[in-house]
Amino acid sequence: MLSLVIPVFNEKDNIGELIRRVEESLQDYSYEIIFVDDSDDDTPAIISQFARKDQRIKLIHRENKTGLSSAVICGFEYAEGDILAVMDGDLQHPPEMLSKMMKEIGQGADLVVPSRFIPGGSDGGLNWFRKLVSATARYIGKILIKSLRRASDHTGGMFMLRREVIKGKQLNPVGWKILMEILVMGNYQTLVEIPYAFSSRNLGQSKLNLKVQLQYLWHIFTLLKRSESDRRFYVFCLVGGSGVIVDMLIFALLSYRFAGMSVNARAVISALIAMASNYTLNNLFTWKEIAAVKFDYKVFLINVRRFSRYLIVSSFGIFIKSITLFLLYYFLHIDKYWGNFAGIVCASFSNYFLSKFWVWKEGRALLTVYKRISEKNHPDISAKK
Known part of the structure; x- marks a missing residue:
């Protein structure tokens, strides 16, 4: 059964037509409509009549x-269906899309998102200001959070999903678009987008205001903290930035105290110290779940192997940076400072992905070793398990 959740606020003039169009669209399906109402007008009285x-x-x-x-989450908790859907109550989301979404679910989709920005879709119902705000919000989300790039229209607000997608997930009811929360925190494999035309608002007033926009930005920030892969990338970049500072400071110190040392020797020493600093900080913060592992000689050996891999990755990053700078400066005649910056960016991506899939992949081995050590030293604990 489908449970359709519709949050409403002062939509008394739209309720009748909305219900009629939903009934026509879902006439071949078993469904319930759950209105979650925050109105201070006659909207709840009209819904009660229906x-x-x-x-x-x-x-x-x-x-x-x-x-x-929070209204959507409230509706989800009340819903009885194994399929959940959400749409606005102002008729800008065409109810006719519901039957098309149900067909996609029936064909195996876990999550269906109508999109204004794929062939066949249209955002014609928005004025130029709303289009600008919507586009800005979308691209901020896509740039900062990887999971949001899976959908072209994560701010649309209309979607359908299997209940299993959010089963056991802690959804945080912040502000504007709950779909972003599901895209980042949900458990789904198949996401299907279908085109739809966003309709102009016939009756009532728009709920978009500055508070809603600020809530969206705050939501992006909270998702960044809760999404492990995104958090790791940005922390990794911050650690890399600290490594640049360490490198420059050590290089300056060596130049001041050991003026007779060759420039290359100073550069190598400062680079090695910066690598060690980055490695330690990445252990403590980027892959912080590893930092709590108890020290043991097996753990020590894993750390030695991981640090060796980190040195190889860092050296490869230096190579990537140098090649990028060389090509941009000598062949494309781009300013050396911009070329150097581009090299740092390329090296950062290279270092991050190699670290994630090769260097700190050993983190799982560390946790496994620690668990075995704990069970060996405390057999009473493992027995209780």
């Missing part, structure tokens, strides 16, 4: 008005 005539229509009226995302 609910008395049709037991598939249900109303949750809230007095605290805690936002759209």
